[in-house]
Amino acid sequence: MATVGDFVLKRLAAWGVKRIYGYPGDGINGVVGAFGHGDTGIEFFQTRHEELAAFMACAHAKFSGEVGVCLATSGPGAIHLLNGLYDAKMDHQPVVAIVGQQSRMSLGGDYQQEVDLASLFKDVAHDFVQMATTPAQVRHLIDRAMRIAIERRTVTCVILPNDLQDMKAVETPPREHGTVHSGIGYTGHAVVPRHEDLQRAAAVLNAGKKVAILAGAGALHASEALIAVADKLGAGIAKALLGKAAVPDTLPFVTGSIGLLGTKPSWDLMNDCDTLLMVGSGFPYSEFLPKEGKARGVQIDIDPRMLNLRYPMEVGLVGDSAATLEALLPLLEPQAERSWRQTVEQNVADWWKVMEARAMNQAKPVNPQRVFWELSPRLPDDVILTCDSGSCAGWYARDLKIRPGMHASLSGGLATMGSALPYAIAAKCVHPGRPVVALVGDGAMQMIGVNALITLAQRWREWSDPRLVVMVLNNGDLNMVSWEQRITEGDAKLAASQNLPSFPYAAYAELLGLRGIRVDRPEQVAEAWEMALASPVPTLLEMVTDPDVPPLPPHVAPKQMGHYLRALLRGDPDAMGIVTATIKEAWDGLFPGRDKT
Structure with a gap:
């Protein structure tokens, strides 16, 4: 008999999950035991602590582009996941947490290790956190947890009472009122802004004489497009800490990191520019950005909630950073006056000498x-x-x-x-x-x-x-x-x-x-x-x-x-x-x- 625990692994495997980072316990035994019921297609990776499991799931998402999945038992095990899950949430990484819970009949009885997990996870997994109460519900809970984690680039959580995990799986809910029939697969949404919005952004950037680009984690896959735009505009590129690998530091116009841990060339770039192009970054420290009103602004982000949050922008473009920059590039005019770029490059060259001397x-x-x-x-x-x-x-x-x-x-x-x-x-x-x-x-x-x-x-x-x-x-x-x-x-x-x-x-x-x-x-x-x-x-x-x-x-x-x-x-x-x-x-x-x- 296939159990709910078996079905959870089968469904996650169908979504493409290959590895789950976690630590066992009696509250999640029904799922952990399912790893031993045959070839699930998923590896169980045992960590030394649940916090490590959540960190690993976050890193898995960062380094693979896939959904990271972590697993923990009820009570203390679930609590230990939180720090790593908040890391994923705040860095916009898709992570699904599978956590155990005490048996359904004990809930509300002040039972050992009984924690109100739905309330506990409501902040870190606020886009989707649900507890299963019947086997027929599990299919759509797993499907929605995966789909929402991908779509929102965030943390989701499915809570499984331990008695439910051992019940007979229901792979296809009955075709009747009150049931949900979900499916597997995610296709995404439009990744390039409207042409008229691109034209408005280009007009702002073309008018700039001293353009500064700030690249973040959302631009990690957009290196070639970032460099092409910077070359055309004669711009310098500063990087938020999560965007350190967005463009190589070997380029003479890359000023390095920005902020308290940043470089003087990045400080100068932001204070002296007349136009700011922010790409895939939620860099939070306003004191390291241009003074409000001193620079015009264009921002690109896949998440419209992040637009116009850090600096007042004239144009906000919702889209994938690489695709948007590539669509924007033909609309940009080459900057003939290169004195700004030359100043940026000289500042960078001087800075590396300072770094070597200090080292x-x-x-x-x-x-x-x-x-x-x-x-x-x-x-x-x-x-x-x-x-x-x-x-x-x-x-x-x-x-x-x-x-x-x-x-x-x-x-x-x-x-x-x-x-x-x-x-x-x-x-x-x-x-x-x-x-x-x-x-x-x-x-x-x-x-x-x-x-x-x-x-x-x-x-x-x-x-x-x-x-x-x-x-x-x-x-x-x-x-x-x-x-x-x-x-x-x-x-x-x-x-x-x-x-x-x-x-x-x-x-x-x-x-x-x-x-x-x-x-x-x-x-x-x-x-x-x-x-x-x-x-x-x-x-x-x-x-x-x-x-x-x-x-x-x-x-x-x-x-x-x-x-x-x-x-x-x-x-x-x-x-x-x-x-x-x-x-x-x-x-x-x-x-x-x-x-x-």
């Missing part, structure tokens, strides 16, 4: 910028990069040069800690033949990263290319928060809050059967990267770095400077090292490459 500054013991600077030219052409939140995201944003063919992502909208390593493992599941590099802070590593390493040690032999490098910035400090306390609050670092316990990351990796390399001298950094990237075994690089090197923003406001000085005067325990490192960084910003002595 080579002496630190105690290793400058974190050097870790990323030395990695950049050694990245394999087809690498997939994942990065955690924190100070490592700042160095990732600024020091790494993305080349064509590379893929990169992190937790953008949620900016949560703990995502880089599960992202990396999911990337290897999706692309087992590509090398992957995970860039992780020691805070995130101690949260759930050490647990994810156990899964890595278990699964890596299944991959055709075993190269997966986990780089841990070991500075003993929750570094980004320490800097935020100083810069935004004017408070000295609170050691009880910020200091991390010592942990032997490289030795722990060796204990698991992986390779571990500990680096505590700057001259070791380049060689360590080369060894790790050539290793036939996944490798953890423990980089012992200086927490006092400041991630200077592209523009320091007087208020921020005042807070910074006040924090030092309040007796910051790292004040002397911070002052020394800050002077070096500021010097290099003014005189890159010149001797500081």
